Amino acid sequence: MIYTDGTKVFFTASRRAASGSMSLKNGDIVNAKILSLKTDGAARIFFNGNIFEGNVSGSLKEGDSLKMRVVIDSDKILLIPEKGDDASSSKDIFSKLGLPQNELTSSILAFFTAIESRLDEKSINRIFNFLHKKTAGKASDRASLKEKEKSAFAASLIESKGIELSDELFSQIYEAIFGGGSEKNDDEVLEMINHLKGEGLHWIILPFDREFDSSKASGSLALLLDISLKELKSLVLCCNFKSSGEDESWIFSLQDKEFTFMCEDIELSQKEKTNLEKLFTSCLTEAGFFDSDTASVFVRYGEPSKYEPPLSVDLRV
Structure with missing residues (x-):
């Protein structure tokens, strides 16, 4: 697992594009898994029982699992690494x-x-x-x-x-x-x-x-x-x-x-x-x-x- 600064946003996705986003609340803690990555930063991530598509930052690779905190910002879902390394x-x-x-x-x-x-x-x-x-x-x-x-x-x-x-x-x-x-x-x-x-x-x-x-x-x-x-x-x-x-x-x-x-x-x-x-x-x-x-x-x-x-x-x- 790879972590950096705990305040850095690792993943963003549109709420409209994510079918499993409606049950998410600000501050929720989820276990997120990187399913696939592209060179342009696009990614598929599994969490909250659904697959989300969005953009990822940081030195991540396919298969990584991270404990993340959910932040809802307008029409976007942001995932921020939880402090404390699994x-x-x-x-x-x-x-x-x-x-x-x-x-x-x-x-x-x-x-x-x-x-x-x-x-x-x-x-x-x-x-x-x-x-x-x-x-x-x-x-x-x-x-x-x-x-x-x-x-x-x-x-x-x-x-x-x-x-x-x-x-x-x-x-x-x-x-x-x-x-x-x-x-x-x-x-x-x-x-x-x-x-x-x-x-x-x-x-x-x-x-x-x-x-x-x-x-x-x-x-x-x-x-x-x-x-x-x-x-x-x-x-x-x-x-x-x-x-x-x-x-x-x-x-x-x-x-x-x-x-x-x-x-x-x-x-x-x-x-x-x-x-x-x-x-x-x-x-x-x-x-x-x-x-x-x-x-x-x-x-x-x-x-x-x-x-x-x-x-x-x-x-x-």
């Missing part, structure tokens, strides 16, 4: 937990932030120590980072259900989620996991394995549910395609009105990415994900957004 508060959380701040611990905290669960010191340390033994000595390249993120999700899912972590159970859950596990035992383990409700929101994991004329698809559909409100918070589809000796892994995500997709093992050209963005925009339009006035879902190629900043820490002894 980045420093994040460091405080890692310090309180006695953990290093790295890709692995960040992925673990992101999981518990996503399910809106308090961070328990003993629980987080159990996951970290379990995964640290598995990832120790591996190079910190892109492939390794993706593996760490997946491992953190699988291990955190088990821990969040109150189940003791073990190598055997971890392997079963990991393969069922990311490898399209089709063994009966894997299905039984996931059925148990899905029915156990931990603190906060609730992940449901549905593995699949499909045969087509000349290809095979396997993977899992993960749904993050708010049981009390009967709402779907996030949807993540991990899919592996095999055809004529070729093997491709894709991840699709729908969260906070943002649809993302990415091929994990093939680097696409910018033209290919743009064409796919247009294709998925067309598909979502036909499916009714866009209203008549303004785009209600933002489509982009890239990794799913992370939930941040982390929630408060529960330091129990």
Whole structure:
């Protein structure tokens, strides 16, 4: 996250052009995420449950998340950074937990932030120590980072259900989620996991394995549910395609009105990415994900957004 002087305006948008502006009031505090940036300063930012288009200043980049204060000035919405750096508060959380701040611990905290669960010191340390033994000595390249993120999700899912972590159970859950596990035992383990409700929101994991004329698809559909409100918070589809000796892994995500997709093992050209963005925009339009006035879902190629900043820490002894 990048901050400058707390009095500097970072984002301006017309109230007439922003469908979600009517519920905003002077002084509101919002978490804003930079969805896209252009060289001329134009930007798309997500906050208050809507996507706004306007102009941005400061050294920001796509994917940055900032806590901002809303100022209504005539027909304009202004966003000003809140004093107090979330980045420093994040460091405080890692310090309180006695953990290093790295890709692995960040992925673990992101999981518990996503399910809106308090961070328990003993629980987080159990996951970290379990995964640290598995990832120790591996190079910190892109492939390794993706593996760490997946491992953190699988291990955190088990821990969040109150189940003791073990190598055997971890392997079963990991393969069922990311490898399209089709063994009966894997299905039984996931059925148990899905029915156990931990603190906060609730992940449901549905593995699949499909045969087509000349290809095979396997993977899992993960749904993050708010049981009390009967709402779907996030949807993540991990899919592996095999055809004529070729093997491709894709991840699709729908969260906070943002649809993302990415091929994990093939680097696409910018033209290919743009064409796919247009294709998925067309598909979502036909499916009714866009209203008549303004785009209600933002489509982009890239990794799913992370939930941040982390929630408060529960330091129990």
